[in-house]
Amino acid sequence: MPSAVLPEPPAIPKWKRPGKTSEELPWADIKVIDLSNFDEPGGKQKLAEELRDAVHKTGFFSITGTGFTQEEIERQYDIGQAYLNLPIEEKGDPKYRCDFAQGNYFGYRAAHEKTIMGTDVLDIVESVNIPKFIPANEHEPFDPYLRQFQSEIEDFSRRSLELASKVFTLFSLILELPEDYFSKRHLYEDKSEDHLRYMVYRPRPAEDDAKVQNTWSRAHTDFGSLTLLWSQNVAGLQLKTPRGEWKYVPPVDNGIICNVGDTLDFWSAGYLKSTTHRVVRPPKDQAHIHRLGLFYFVRPGDEVDIKPAPSPLLKRLGLIGDNQEDEKPVRGLEYVRERVKNYHNHTDYADMKGMKFKVGNLEIEDEAE
Ligand SMILES: O=C(O)CCC(=O)C(=O)O
Numbered sequence: 001m002p003s004a005v006l007p008e009p010p011a012i013p014k015w016k017r018p019g020k021t022s023e024e025l026p027w028a029d030i031k032v033i034d035l036s037n038f039d040e041p042g043g044k045q046k047l048a049e050e051l052r053d054a055v056h057k058t059g060f061f062s063i064t065g066t067g068f069t070q071e072e073i074e075r076q077y078d079i080g081q082a083y084l085n086l087p088i089e090e091k092g093d094p095k096y097r098c099d100f101a102q103g104n105y106f107g108y109r110a111a112h113e114k115t116i117m118g119t120d121v122l123d124i125v126e127s128v129n130i131p132k133f134i135p136a137n138e139h140e141p142f143d144p145y146l147r148q149f150q151s152e153i154e155d156f157s158r159r160s161l162e163l164a165s166k167v168f169t170l171f172s173l174i175l176e177l178p179e180d181y182f183s184k185r186h187l188y189e190d191k192s193e194d195h196l197r198y199m200v201y202r203p204r205p206a207e208d209d210a211k212v213q214n215t216w217s218r219a220h221t222d223f224g225s226l227t228l229l230w231s232q233n234v235a236g237l238q239l240k241t242p243r244g245e246w247k248y249v250p251p252v253d254n255g256i257i258c259n260v261g262d263t264l265d266f267w268s269a270g271y272l273k274s275t276t277h278r279v280v281r282p283p284k285d286q287a288h289i290h291r292l293g294l295f296y297f298v299r300p301g302d303e304v305d306i307k308p309a310p311s312p313l314l315k316r317l318g319l320i321g322d323n324q325e326d327e328k329p330v331r332g333l334e335y336v337r338e339r340v341k342n343y344h345n346h347t348d349y350a351d352m353k354g355m356k357f358k359v360g361n362l363e364i365e366d367e368a369e
Pocket residue numbers: 217222229237277278279293
């Protein structure tokens with residue numbers, strides 16, 4: 001049988017990477033590790049040791065040697081830009097939107113539909129979350145416009161999780177667990193809320209930003225296991241240091257910024273940190289730019305138990321007991337869906353400072369120091 005010939009995707013404009021800011025900003029110190037040494041003898045062990053401090057202190061770090069070429073990355077930005085520039089009549093079909101009432105984050109999230117922080121200022125985040133390409137996701141939202149680029153998007157999505165899997169191996173080594181302890185809880189073929197995301201912030205007038213302390217995305221921790229953020233030059237992302245100071249995440253050429261999310265924090269009894277971060281209005285020389293971002297959010301497998309791992313290190317540190325069997329642990333899907341609902345299913349993105357979020361025995365503070 002002749003194999004089906006897929007139609008060529010439409011021609012789309014090239015995205016142009018914005019330049020870096022020339023302003024002096026309080027930059028965070030971000031550890032960079034080069035994964036090209038991962039498969040060398042002793043490579044993983046060495047990388048794990050290099051990473052230990054960063055994941056324990058802030059949970060933010062950067063990886064290079066990722067296997068993605070600049071061309072492949074820019075092509076993803078091209079696709080994201082082309083989709084997000086469609087008129088709302090084309091990209092806003094209710095069939096392909098996030099269903100926040102169900103805590104379902106797959107699909108399109110429109111800007112300007114909610115207010116932020118109890119003011120009349122509108123939210124400016126616009127994004128689309130693309131589920132993994134597995135049969136179980138067949139009925140999840142995936143816009144037909146994006147489907148035209150499926151072969152490239154799927155390849156990028158699969159390789160993103162392969163890369164994350166290497167990082168999970170390092171986390172397992174840090175915690176003295178079997179190497180595949182975390183990667184087998186995040187298999188591509190297993191159903192989970194993982195998604196590849198294109199996201200744009202279109203600047204609002206400075207007067208409006210002033211009413212919300214320049215907040216573009218309010219302070220939060222990430223809901224899943226690990227977030228990959230392809231490094232970008234438009235400053236705005238800030239993390240909260242252990243001393244409670246806001247520092248800008250710097251651009252890392254050819255790098256991907258990674259940050260630990262809530263579930264890894266739970267699995268490691270707080271040893272791996274899910275750190276509070278936010279996005280603020282960029283500095284003057286970048287304040288006019290439409291800030292386009294490319295991400296892969298790794299979430300735990302739907303059926304995976306979220307409970308501290310039997311790590312010898314965590315035992316020695318007294319972070320877990322010898323027998324820490326939990327009668328009824330929360331599962332991956334339950335945690336993530338509840339968190340998305342709690343965060344997004346409102347008409348206002350309120351300031352959550354000091355607020356706690358709890359499912360079963362899992363609790364996280366929204367703007368912890
Ligand atoms: O836009 C960014 O740089 C970060 C966004 C973010 O923290 C998120 O979507 O969880």
